[in-house]
Amino acid sequence: MVQNKTLKKTNSKQMKRFFFLMAAALLTAHAYAQDIYSCRNVHLSFFSSAPLEDIEAKTDKGVSAINLKTGAVYFKVPVNTFQFKKKLMQEHFNENYLETEKYPYAEFKGKLANPAALSGDGTYDVTVEGTLTLHGVDKAYREKGTITIQNGQLTSSSKFKVRLVDHKIKIPRLVIKNIAEVVDVTVQATYSLATQK
């Protein structure tokens, strides 16, 4: 009996410690979840201005996540969701230039230069550094953007330039006057707190 009692005691001690640790683990998980913001309808558009033609395309099918604690930033968009004014242009974009059957996604993995600055509500100018994979070709980027935090909502926006040659997107000489070599890309996203799965 005595032996049993001591056993029980250790058991309950262990259980207590276990619960405490579990609670701590859950709390960290909870705190962690508060740092990640995600968006499933990132708006992306690009604009190319060439002597003969302005080309514009947009999509709202991008996804993104930002971890405010670590500063990790992630963007991904199915390239064939970009909508053009002219459907024929869209077909050429997918088939000849971006080759979306081979390279279906464009992806950006990066980091905020100074995540600690993002404390509380406000609008912050940020710098993001990372790698953009487009047309299967990686290229390092360092771009400026804006992050606004207000009432638990986070919005981000950025404008940057992509040089087609950096991503081995070839423009035939025949249409060189229709397609610019440098394309202006605009990104806009409204995030909400990521729900822990």
Next chain:
Amino acid sequence: MKTICLLLISCGLYLAGQAQDLSKMFEDSTAGHQPVIGTFKSTRIIMGHSNETLKKHELDFRVAHRFGDIGGSFGGGKTAFGLDNSTDIRIAFEYGITDDLMVGISRAKGSGDLSQVFEGLAKYRVLKQTTDDQMPVSLSVFGNVTLSTMTSSIDETSASHFEEFTDRMTYVAQAIIARKFGDRLSLTLSPTYVHRNRVGYMDMNNMFALGGSGRIRLSKRLAFIAEYYYPFRSQSSKDYYKAQGIEFFNPLGAGLEIETGGHVFSVNFTNSTAILENQFIPETRASWLQGQFRWGFNISRRFSLFSKKDWKK
């Protein structure tokens, strides 16, 4: 203690894994079944239709031309290898009503029993091949009606002697089954039905045919194309015409397809003289082996209409 440690380690690993790679959050949002694009560059292959349709609010202006025999008794140097003659010319306006449904009207000179032909056509994309092969093939259906405006022949046995208005009309119904293999090769198989309201003696009002075609992409803008039709003409009909000194041949074409922005330009060689299915399937009487093939071209120019209006939406 062991269990706790394990739990903690797994918890930690889980968190660390997530912190490192935010991309994991979106693994469920992959694009799914994506339709294969650009099985063919144009709505036509050489003679017949491909599975492609025009997109919504696109207008396609098409001109097709078939010249005279390159060799044989009508060809050679004296006709500049057929350049002096045109066996058929077709001018068409075709239009995409939705991304999958197109309609068109055309006028063809016509080559065969009937000439001076108006055509109305429609094509609908029923199935689209997907990149993950959930749907292995594309399927489109095509149909047309033609009306000849030529003067009725006074010869009552002639196919162009019209007793009734409907004698001037012919129809084609076709299913186009297509598959793109990788990004270079596309193949089609097209079961086809041709109905001509009025035909000559021992000719066939109803005829089935099987078409087959292939496209090999040589570069981004250049492709090799070939097309063949096998018409199922009855033996008795063949025998009758052979006795009259008329032999029918199966249409075969080969060519190059060049894409330059909004234009698709196909330069081809065919034995068939006619451009419309209604004629080249049942009425091809020219033979490759006797030099009775010709060069021809199809030009397609696509325009996007209402693009600004559609864009606003």
